Amino acid sequence: MLEGIRSSPIVVGAYTDGRGGICPMLAAHRHGGRTSFVSFARAWDAFARTKTIRRATEREVRTLENLLVASLAAEAETDLGAAIADYRRRSFPEIIARRLRPQPDERTPSLRRRNVSSPIVS
Numbered sequence: 160m161l162e163g164i165r166s167s168p169i170v171v172g173a174y175t176d177g178r179g180g181i182c183p184m185l186a187a188h189r190h191g192g193r194t195s196f197v198s199f200a201r202a203w204d205a206f207a208r209t210k211t212i213r214r215a216t217e218r219e220v221r222t223l224e225n226l227l228v229a230s231l232a233a234e235a236e237t238d239l240g241a242a243i244a245d246y247r248r249r250s251f252p253e254i255i256a257r258r259l260r261p262q263p264d265e266r267t268p269s270l271r272r273r274n275v276s277s278p279i280v281s
Contacts, residue, residue: 160192161231164186
């Protein structure tokens with residue numbers, strides 16, 4: 160994506176603008192990236208505060224570029240393979256047990272009977 164936003168005119172509010180401008184996701188795709196995060200497209204448009212198609216401002220592109228560079232730098236410092244292996248080694252039986260067998264005191268307050276003398280309608 161970083162190569163794509165540096166070499167292509169970037170737009171907000173659409174996939175393309177019909178005049179050569181493309182969204183950052185398409186720019187990434189054209190430069191070898193294979194992603195399809197709809198949440199990114201929505202966040203990009205929300206960041207730009209637009210509901211119409213327009214070219215991204217220099218500030219918007221620069222901000223995206225800085226965030227991508229920071230993300231890549233943080234990724235270089237993290238051993239992702241070790242983090243995934245560590246996660247897979249862990250087991251969470253207490254979470255699973257609680258989900259399968261909720262305790263009576265964990266029910267939502269609206270399910271508890273407050274007035275014992277009131278009739279229950281089925």
